[in-house]
Amino acid sequence: xxxxxxxxxxxxxxxxxxxxxxxxxxxxxxxxxxxxxxxxxxxxxxxxxxxxxxxxxxxxxxxxxxxxxxxxxxxxxxxxxxxxxxxxxxx
Numbered sequence: 001x002x003x004x005x006x007x008x009x010x011x012x013x014x015x016x017x018x019x020x021x022x023x024x025x026x027x028x029x030x031x032x033x034x035x036x037x038x039x040x041x042x043x044x045x046x047x048x049x050x051x052x053x054x055x056x057x058x059x060x061x062x063x064x065x066x067x068x069x070x071x072x073x074x075x076x077x078x079x080x081x082x083x084x085x086x087x088x089x090x091x
Contacts, residue, residue: 003041006037006041007034007037007038007041010033010034010036010037011030011033011034011037013033014026014029014030014032014033015030017029042088045084045087045088045091046081046084046085046088047084048084049083049084049087049088050080050081050083050084053080053083053084054080
């Protein structure tokens, strides 16, 4: 719900800018602000999910075992990132 309200609030800035005479073409400003807000919300969700994975590992006491797994650190981070991306898309 927060994401929807935040997106609407930011796009209403463009409509208000048009009424105040700051800009004459509010449709391009609305599109710019809307796309920026959606990308920001998506990246925020991805990074939040990645941090949650690390927090879950710490709470469960398995982060040491995870970090000692016989895979490279890059593979581990890529796996966590893929989870974050997929979970953000589903949300």
